[in-house]
Amino acid sequence: MTTDLDVVVCEVGLRDGLQMLDTFFPTAEKIAWIEAERAAGVPEIEVTSFVPPKLVPQFVDAQEVVEAALALPDLTVVALMPNLKGAERGVALGVHKLNYVLSVSRTHNLKNVRREREESIADFHRIVAMVKSQPEGRRPVLIGGLSSALGCSYEGAIATDEVVRCAVALAEAGADELMIADTVGYADPALVRKTFKAVQAAVGPLPVNAHFHDTRGLGLANVAAALDCGVRRFEASLAGLGGCQFAPGATGNIVMDDLCFMLDAMGLRTGVDLEKLVAVREIIARNLPGTALYGGLARSGLPRHYVTAVQRGA
Amino acid sequence: MTTDLDVVVCEVGLRDGLQMLDTFFPTAEKIAWIEAERAAGVPEIEVTSFVPPKLVPQFVDAQEVVEAALALPDLTVVALMPNLKGAERGVALGVHKLNYVLSVSRTHNLKNVRREREESIADFHRIVAMVKSQPEGRRPVLIGGLSSALGCSYEGAIATDEVVRCAVALAEAGADELMIADTVGYADPALVRKTFKAVQAAVGPLPVNAHFHDTRGLGLANVAAALDCGVRRFEASLAGLGGCQFAPGATGNIVMDDLCFMLDAMGLRTGVDLEKLVAVREIIARNLPGTALYGGLARSGLPRHYVTAVQRGA
Numbered sequence A, B: 001m002t003t004d005l006d007v008v009v010c011e012v013g014l015r016d017g018l019q020m021l022d023t024f025f026p027t028a029e030k031i032a033w034i035e036a037e038r039a040a041g042v043p044e045i046e047v048t049s050f051v052p053p054k055l056v057p058q059f060v061d062a063q064e065v066v067e068a069a070l071a072l073p074d075l076t077v078v079a080l081m082p083n084l085k086g087a088e089r090g091v092a093l094g095v096h097k098l099n100y101v102l103s104v105s106r107t108h109n110l111k112n113v114r115r116e117r118e119e120s121i122a123d124f125h126r127i128v129a130m131v132k133s134q135p136e137g138r139r140p141v142l143i144g145g146l147s148s149a150l151g152c153s154y155e156g157a158i159a160t161d162e163v164v165r166c167a168v169a170l171a172e173a174g175a176d177e178l179m180i181a182d183t184v185g186y187a188d189p190a191l192v193r194k195t196f197k198a199v200q201a202a203v204g205p206l207p208v209n210a211h212f213h214d215t216r217g218l219g220l221a222n223v224a225a226a227l228d229c230g231v232r233r234f235e236a237s238l239a240g241l242g243g244c245q246f247a248p249g250a251t252g253n254i255v256m257d258d259l260c261f262m263l264d265a266m267g268l269r270t271g272v273d274l275e276k277l278v279a280v281r282e283i284i285a286r287n288l289p290g291t292a293l294y295g296g297l298a299r300s301g302l303p304r305h306y307v308t309a310v311q312r313g314a
Helices: A013-017 A027-039 A062-070 A084-093 A106-113 A117-132 A160-173 A189-203 A219-228 A256-265 A274-287 A296-300 B013-017 B027-039 B062-070 B084-093 B106-113 B117-132 B160-173 B189-203 B219-228 B256-265 B274-287 B296-300
Strands: A008-011 A044-049 A076-081 A097-103 A141-147 A177-182 A208-212 A233-236 B008-011 B044-049 B076-081 B097-103 B141-147 B177-182 B208-212 B233-236
Touching (some): A013 A044, A062 A084, A084 A097, A141 A160, A160 A177, A177 A189, A177 A233, A189 A219, A189 B256, A219 B219, A233 A256, A256 A296, B027 B062, B097 B117, B177 B189, B177 B233, B256 B274
Parallel strands (some): A008 A233, A097 A141, B076 B097
16 A cells, blocks of 8 residues: 555654653544544554553553554554564454564663563564464564664663664564664664664665654654665654653654655655645644644745645655 | 864854844853853854844944954854945954855845845955955955755745856855855755755865755754765754744754754764753853744753763864
């Protein structure tokens, strides 16, 4: 469903943006957000996380949200799975893509999922085996995510060799795609180039996606660097919602609306209608009054006489 | 004085950031800002504009500010000159660099300086002749600036051929450096690459500098693209102050603090102490209460265990 796009954007605000919030975002409003963003042309949305609801009550409605998302035509429905049990829930519901996260930082992995990285990798092997045992057509795409891969708020800098080692471990275990995440916004364009090139060289043809935070303002510069490396799938959240509850100082995914504007302006087809996308922010604003919403496009509007990719018929 | 730097950053907040404001920024506080930013290691500062004070009362204190700046060791003092008369004031005071601005957009040039572009180019010829007639040692470096070069809020997109034509005109007139400005924040990394490469090819060895606005969040991505083209001098303003009174919707230069962080993180020596630089924001904050101050580094701080270029002894 996304073969005519140059770059695939994946909205992660419903997961990464909401997981830190004390406020419960009403289920019907989550579904309205998903529907509106799909109507704006966003091809992939990470709609929830299969964490135990007693740990993160925000995701108590995971099943209902997933079912509503799966009812939408041409939407790739993504969910986070913290472990084998979460993967089983995702497979049972028929989620299209499941996102598994291993932190390259040992300390962050211990804080985030309370396990050594080797235990996380072993769990991913069990997930792959479970998924491969499913009948064809019921096997979700498995994303092997590498969080804190470009810096960690506990450990500081992360050695590129460690990123490569973890990437190879997930690739060998059977990931269909990899995702490198700058969980706390430490990356810069030079580090992005170095890390992505090293991982791409090590895992061959496996797609390597990117997930950046805009904590220090470098998010879109890092996207541009990753584009240069051939990365063609980016995660972002509308209005820059997001963070990580176990990563102090992590504020804000890259802003989906600005990301789509940049890609569109560069002549890369995303399938997204920029004006419709900006209008979806209203759903966040009315449900999270007082929460900081970021974004230059929403503040300043499209350039004068701007012809979007959608208007160009791309 | 800047030969040991990989990239030269030039603070333009005192000119571009203040020119739109109704509030008069007290002269002593302007000087405190300049002194503090120089103490933080910023090598070049555009300290004022030689426009007639009745047009922009903010710059009524141009002489006093320039004299204070010139008293600081190892600071390159830059000023904007709108015309020959402004250039004469700059030369008389002994300013090190004079910045002349031609808008590539005919409409913006008419609105901004009330002249056809050809008249502006003719005026630049007169400025060059006047400067060259000065005794050696009293000749400021002349920057030929091209504003609205990457888009115009009146005309929309700007043809690259027009940018090249204007750049060549200023180069042939005798500019020592060129400066390409995205006055209203329309640029994207692909357009930056295309435009800078075309101009560099046309003007040979003349340095081509960059001035970006962060209007739609793409400012630092554009810096990264310009770095790839070999650009080594960037204008920015602390906390992202700035805009253009004749360019509707133009908000905010790129954030100096985030720019310096990005360059430093990429291993490029700027001479700037990041923590000292962020502390200078307080001078803006206390003089402009209620004005939006931007910047990720100031919000989130340096990454954990971050070793700056200054601390590395670079």
